[in-house]
Amino acid sequence: MKIKNILILFALGLLFACEPKIDTFTTTSGEADFSKYVSLGNSLTSGYADGDLYKSGQENSYPAILAGQFEAAGGGEFKQPLMFDEYGFGRRFLLDASIPGPVLAGVAPDERNFQSIAGDGPFNNMGVPGAKSFHLGIAGYGTLNPYFGRFASAATTSVLADAIAQNPTFFSLWIGNNDVLAYALTGASSDSITPMPYFAGSIGAMLQKLTENGAKGIIANIPNITSIPYFTFMNTRLPYNGLVLTEQAQVDALNAGYAPLNAFIKSIGSTDTLAFALGQNGFVIAENDVLWGMRQMKSGELFLLTLPTDSIKNYGYGSQTPIPDKYILSTGEINEIKTATTAFNTVIKNYAQQFDIAFVDMNAKLSEIEQGGVVYDGVPFTTAFITGNSFSLDGVHMTGKGNALAANYFIDAINAKYGSVIKHVSPRLYPGIYYYQ
Amino acid sequence: MKKSTLLLLVLCLSATSVFSGGYQVRLQGHRQTGMGLVGVSLFGDASTIFYNPGAMSKTNNKFSFLVGGSGIFNNTVFSLENSTYQAKTDNPMGTPVFLYAAGKLGEKWSLGLGVYTPYGSSAKWGDDWAGKNLIQDISMKVFFIQPTVGYKFSDKLSIGAGFVYATGDVELNKAVPYSSPTVQGQANLQGKTTNYGFNAGILYTPNEDWSVGLSYRSEVTMALSDGDATFTVPSSLAGALSKDKFDADLPLPANLDFGFAYRSSEKFLFSVEFNYVLWETYDTLKFTFKGNPALNSSNPREYTNRLITRIGGEYIVNDLITVRAGAYYDPSPTNKNFFNPETPSLDTYGMSFGLSINPTKKFAIDLSYLHLETQETTKSYTPEYFTGNYKTRTMIPGIGLSYKF
Numbered sequence: 001m002k003i004k005n006i007l008i009l010f011a012l013g014l015l016f017a018c019e020p021k022i023d024t025f026t027t028t029s030g031e032a033d034f035s036k037y038v039s040l041g042n043s044l045t046s047g048y049a050d051g052d053l054y055k056s057g058q059e060n061s062y063p064a065i066l067a068g069q070f071e072a073a074g075g076g077e078f079k080q081p082l083m084f085d086e087y088g089f090g091r092r093f094l095l096d097a098s099i100p101g102p103v104l105a106g107v108a109p110d111e112r113n114f115q116s117i118a119g120d121g122p123f124n125n126m127g128v129p130g131a132k133s134f135h136l137g138i139a140g141y142g143t144l145n146p147y148f149g150r151f152a153s154a155a156t157t158s159v160l161a162d163a164i165a166q167n168p169t170f171f172s173l174w175i176g177n178n179d180v181l182a183y184a185l186t187g188a189s190s191d192s193i194t195p196m197p198y199f200a201g202s203i204g205a206m207l208q209k210l211t212e213n214g215a216k217g218i219i220a221n222i223p224n225i226t227s228i229p230y231f232t233f234m235n236t237r238l239p240y241n242g243l244v245l246t247e248q249a250q251v252d253a254l255n256a257g258y259a260p261l262n263a264f265i266k267s268i269g270s271t272d273t274l275a276f277a278l279g280q281n282g283f284v285i286a287e288n289d290v291l292w293g294m295r296q297m298k299s300g301e302l303f304l305l306t307l308p309t310d311s312i313k314n315y316g317y318g319s320q321t322p323i324p325d326k327y328i329l330s331t332g333e334i335n336e337i338k339t340a341t342t343a344f345n346t347v348i349k350n351y352a353q354q355f356d357i358a359f360v361d362m363n364a365k366l367s368e369i370e371q372g373g374v375v376y377d378g379v380p381f382t383t384a385f386i387t388g389n390s391f392s393l394d395g396v397h398m399t400g401k402g403n404a405l406a407a408n409y410f411i412d413a414i415n416a417k418y419g420s421v422i423k424h425v426s427p428r429l430y431p432g433i434y435y436y437q
Numbered sequence: 438m439k440k441s442t443l444l445l446l447v448l449c450l451s452a453t454s455v456f457s458g459g460y461q462v463r464l465q466g467h468r469q470t471g472m473g474l475v476g477v478s479l480f481g482d483a484s485t486i487f488y489n490p491g492a493m494s495k496t497n498n499k500f501s502f503l504v505g506g507s508g509i510f511n512n513t514v515f516s517l518e519n520s521t522y523q524a525k526t527d528n529p530m531g532t533p534v535f536l537y538a539a540g541k542l543g544e545k546w547s548l549g550l551g552v553y554t555p556y557g558s559s560a561k562w563g564d565d566w567a568g569k570n571l572i573q574d575i576s577m578k579v580f581f582i583q584p585t586v587g588y589k590f591s592d593k594l595s596i597g598a599g600f601v602y603a604t605g606d607v608e609l610n611k612a613v614p615y616s617s618p619t620v621q622g623q624a625n626l627q628g629k630t631t632n633y634g635f636n637a638g639i640l641y642t643p644n645e646d647w648s649v650g651l652s653y654r655s656e657v658t659m660a661l662s663d664g665d666a667t668f669t670v671p672s673s674l675a676g677a678l679s680k681d682k683f684d685a686d687l688p689l690p691a692n693l694d695f696g697f698a699y700r701s702s703e704k705f706l707f708s709v710e711f712n713y714v715l716w717e718t719y720d721t722l723k724f725t726f727k728g729n730p731a732l733n734s735s736n737p738r739e740y741t742n743r744l745i746t747r748i749g750g751e752y753i754v755n756d757l758i759t760v761r762a763g764a765y766y767d768p769s770p771t772n773k774n775f776f777n778p779e780t781p782s783l784d785t786y787g788m789s790f791g792l793s794i795n796p797t798k799k800f801a802i803d804l805s806y807l808h809l810e811t812q813e814t815t816k817s818y819t820p821e822y823f824t825g826n827y828k829t830r831t832m833i834p835g836i837g838l839s840y841k842f
Contacts, residue, residue, distance in 0.1 A: 022813055024523060094671075105618065378822050428822055437619055437620065
């Protein structure tokens with residue numbers, strides 16, 4: 001009898017729930033309701049990184065990280081229009097440590113990445129790479145932009161319409177970067193800065209619709225794009241006056257070669273001639289603002305990450321041949337971009353007050369990172385290319401760690417505005433740069 | 438980025454941790470396990486070789502032989518701070534085993550040999566969990582082989598000592614932050630070693646009812662030398678990070694055990710015991726790499742000495758059946774700021790039951806069941822800013838055979 005009892009006791013012990021359990025951390029939503037969160041924006045919102053939109057990048061996008069933190073405060077499911085692999089549209093960069101620098105992954109992407117996944121929608125993350133402010137409201141935008149075409153509910157819909165159709169209780173809107181960036185990305189040689197009425201009008205209209213049913217939300221402003229590695233890295237390698245002449249023969253040959261042009265420039269009363277001496281000289285660059293189409297590069301002007309340095313070394317780019325405009329931002333263009341950014345950011349801030357939503361000053365945050373850097377959970381963030389932790393290999397978009405930091409900035413602004421207690425994430429747990437295979 | 442920069446980065450991440458502080462396993466006899474792991478004041482069979490060699494010669498039997506083992510079913514749950522993220526270990530079953538033989542040489546002397554596994558650990562968190570840069574999985578096995586001699590001054594006082602030959606191996610995997618879309622960077626470290634130590638004890642039995650035991654087991658340092666480090670990294674980094682050799686010291690702490698047992702009747706015995714474990718020796722885990730000194734790391738552990746308190750009882754139902762029960766409290770030696778999930782050791786409450794079946798006077802089948810629960814505790818590994826709540830549950834059934842005459 002006793003043995004039996006004891007054996008039963010043994011058996012009970014073994015059956016005793018084998019797994020220990022812990023309750024998860026809970027937080028509070030304050031005045032906000034995170035049950036249906038929809039994010040709107042451009043590539044930064046979509047999780048685009050390393051020159052492409054790929055699955056793990058999307059999974060580490062700041063809206064996905066936010067949604068993960070909202071979960072403990074009543075947040076619902078957050079569905080994203082995920083790619084099927086890590087190679088998106090086949091343009092992803094990876095780091096080749098031997099250069100060191102980005103190289104194309106060179107892997108054929110999954111064919112399903114190019115097919116519509118609208119049937120799996122609707123999607124909470126409505127970030128569309130390449131979108132400008134006024135694009136989000138354009139009916140039929142999916143036919144113009146394949147990133148939206150992939151998941152647009154219909155050929156005639158707009159990003160905003162698909163967002164509104166989900167009845168979001170909370171939204172985030174981070175748009176406007178492309179309104180200045182698209183212009184700058186081409187060295188200001190094509191595209192254009194969005195005219196203010198389009199910018200202000202489209203954002204105002206979107207906020208009107210998004211807040212109509214009492215939804216709370218957050219809007220982010222536009223970081224100063226000339227702080228990003230796409231515009232700063234090349235100048236750390238090659239200064240504006242990186243044309244170094246070591247022999248008098250080279251100097252004489254160049255001065256002789258440009259003598260006829262200089263004579264012409266002087267003849268029409270300009271002093272903007274080209275001159276070469278031993279040592280460092282400003283590169284010869286294309287310039288559409290002068291009749292003769294070229295000048296020497298000046299301090300403060302920026303090379304783009306796309307600059308073909310081989311052509312400078314081997315084919316006389318910058319000396320015998322002007323470096324094309326699309327690889328350079330001139331001081332004039334930089335000022336144009338800065339002026340537009342400042343004006344756009346004023347509009348965004350005013351709208352945040354007008355529509356009584358949270359506002360996150362990403363411009364100030366990036367400037368903090370640029371000036372001295374930010375250390376979060378021991379992770380040092382700077383704007384340096386490859387080593388700075390903030391930016392991915394395309395020099396424009398954030399790494400997983402960068403997205404985590406951005407998400408924390410959003411969280412701070414949300415908590416401040418709505419009295420919620422959403423917790424930060426540790427950027428340490430998110431990926432940085434990916435190496436070549 | 439230059440090679441040296443890369444290596445420095447690896448150093449930083451090696452500075453997280455690399456292997457276990459060791460998990461002490463006192464499951465070296467089912468009589469003791471059934472009684473909450475008291476043992477220093479018990480006598481009568483060859484498991485005294487481990488629990489107190491001073492008690493080995495205090496027996497009426499000419500010869501005692503024991504063999505047994507346990508299955509450790511252990512799982513730890515982790516909940517990341519500020520998040521709904523949770524992870525759970527998928528540990529393989531741990532299998533501590535023991536084998537003892539002891540015989541009398543005349544009235545006063547006795548000789549014995551024990552083979553047992555007093556330290557060991559295995560934790561498998563998975564390749565892709567949040568703490569992968571600290572540890573993915575670890576397995577550590579240590580065998581002690583211990584020839585022992587005992588001497589009985591009188592029926593009241595006996596002493597004994599054993600020489601320990603220790604042999605152990607450790608293998609662990611952890612992520613390194615060099616990944617491509619297809620390769621997740623990983624470091625595999627493994628090494629083997631042997632070393633020596635001793636244990637010694639004394640047993641005092643003033644009368645038929647009482648016994649008092651004191652035992653000491655020395656620290657043994659498992660000095661891994663020329664361990665193999667293998668790095669799995671994307672091909673574009675393979676030149677900078679490949680195979681290497683490393684040295685590291687892993688201390689197995691000394692124990693000082695004191696306890697007494699009281700036999701209130703022919704049938705009932707009760708025991709209380711204290712184990713003072715000198716974990717303070719596990720202060721820092723250092724790795725020295727032979728090929729790339731840039732990989733060297735020094736990882737804080739800062740363990741503290743701990744006192745374990747145990748109680749246990751035994752009831753002889755009849756000639757056939759003996760039942761046992763016990764309980765103990767085992768405070769974790771880990772430091773709350775340097776808590777590495779490689780050794781998720783928490784303050785633990787243990788509760789045990791035991792049963793022996795004696796079909797004959799000489800032969801017995803011993804069963805034990807030990808159940809361990811921990812309190813949910815917030816712990817950090819501050820060098821890596823890794824904080825969360827941990828909780829563990831462990832179930833350990835065991836079986837053994839005993840033969841004596």
